[in-house]
Amino acid sequence: MIKFLDLHKINARFDSQFKKEFQQFLDSGYYVLGSGTTAFENNYAKYCGTKHCVGVSNGLDALILIFKAYIQIGKLNVGDEVIVPANTYIASIISIIQAGLKPVFVEPNSATFNCEASTIKKYITSKTKAILTVHLYGQLADSEVISLLAQEHGLLLIEDAAQAHGAENVLGKRAGNLSNAAAFSFYPSKNLGALGEAGAVTTNDDELAKVVSELRNYGSVRKYENVRLGVNNRIDELQARILNIKLQHLDADNDKRRDIAKRYLSKIINKKITLPFYDGSKNHSFHLFVVLVDNRDDFINYLLKNDIQSSIHYPKPPHKQEALQQFLDLQLPITDYIHRNCVSLPISPVLTETEVIKVIKTVNAF
Known part of the structure; x- marks a missing residue:
């Protein structure tokens, strides 16, 4: 039987490295937001070409945190409209609604499965404040043209890059560095997959990275000092270490x-x-x-x-x-x-x- 996706075979290639990393993790005695998380965040930001990577619990949480952070920063308000592809996984829509925003569904191009700027433009109104592009199945949306459209109308551009790890545009810029902020999932079946749940936010926006980092960790700037009503959406330290190994490949x-x-x-x-x-x-x-x-x-x-x-x-x-x-x-x-x-x-x-x-x-x- 040819399996649709043989995760055991994919991960077996790294068996000895995983075991060595797990022993180091175990011996460290530091199991949450430790050196493994810091290393992965630095390496993945460098890989994507962004200033920041904030490791979080999964791809859905990454999207929700982006929207909620922009609300706290004041660049979005509850009730604002976000244009989103109709042809996507439901997580894209859930994130918008969970943040208190309103999704506006746009049809994709039937050949590429992704939305085009010309179609998106028809749905922009005075209530539109952001565009969520989805690099569906791993193919980049036309981010350059969509980015120009967003800038023209003063809109935020956010990437759902959950399926597009490593995809590059003609200028050599990778998914995660084609917008104001991007959300990644490292679900085990992804091209860069953890051995459990994990996700990340990438951005060049210093303020957004700071707020997302605070929100993911109870809204704290340091232990027991909480400046926001945050959540517990931290990336798992062991998963970060696993991802750091697989990123090299x-x-x-x-x-x-x-x-x-x-x-x-x-x-x-x-x-x-x-x-x-x-x-x-x-x-x-x-x-x-x-x-x-x-x-x-x-x-x-x-x-x-x-x-x-x-x-x-x-x-x-x-x-x-x-x-x-x-x-x-x-x-x-x-x-x-x-x-x-x-x-x-x-x-x-x-x-x-x-x-x-x-x-x-x-x-x-x-």
Whole structure:
């Protein structure tokens, strides 16, 4: 069976390093916001090209903390509108609502799955105060053009970069450094995945980094001195140490994903399968390789019969979730079509040549 994602095999590559790091962690006697966290924050900020990285508990909390920090700074107010792609994981929407803001759903481009500046512009009103771009499946949104649009209208630009670790634009700037602030998830299945929950905020904004850092740790500037009504959203010290090890291999792993994607794109030839858009650059980290197929259930079952696992990202769009009933009446045909027909094929740095060939041949024979 070709697994959709073999996390055990991915992490087994670092087994001896993990064990050595765990022993050092254990021996340190310092288990929260220790030297491992500081090292990872410094290294990931350098990797992304930003002044700051603040490690937090997960990707959703990273987004919520960004919005809440901007409210405390005074750059956002409760009730402000935030433009967000309709085609995204529900966490993007939850973060806006949890911060007391109002999401405004925008349809994506059907080829790239991401929103375009020309579409976003139509939804900007006097109530709009921020744009949340999502680098869905690992492909960068058109951040340069969207950034100019945000500047033109005096809007904050925030990245949901949970799936785009290491993706680069044409200028060589990485995800996390294409906006006012960015949120990352290091969930185990991500390209840079922890062995549990973890996340981070990256930014060049000194004040935002300071407020996020305070909010994540009970609103404190130092122990027992609380200047804000904060939360406990700290990154786990052990996870930070694990991420520091894996960060050294992220670029190589992303290159392997891109190589597999290029093979799929050049060798899969089946009129029933719509392949994803890719310009061949580093702007896509291929966290996921998502195809569209009309008879999705038949396709998934066919793959399983041929010992290939697949997945769906995501079967139901946010505006049709029971938790977001206030948006059920929205008419979003492009988003609905994508969520109704999308299938994610196996793609990971540990897929073998034999497995890649089998996926290609099996998909072509569908």
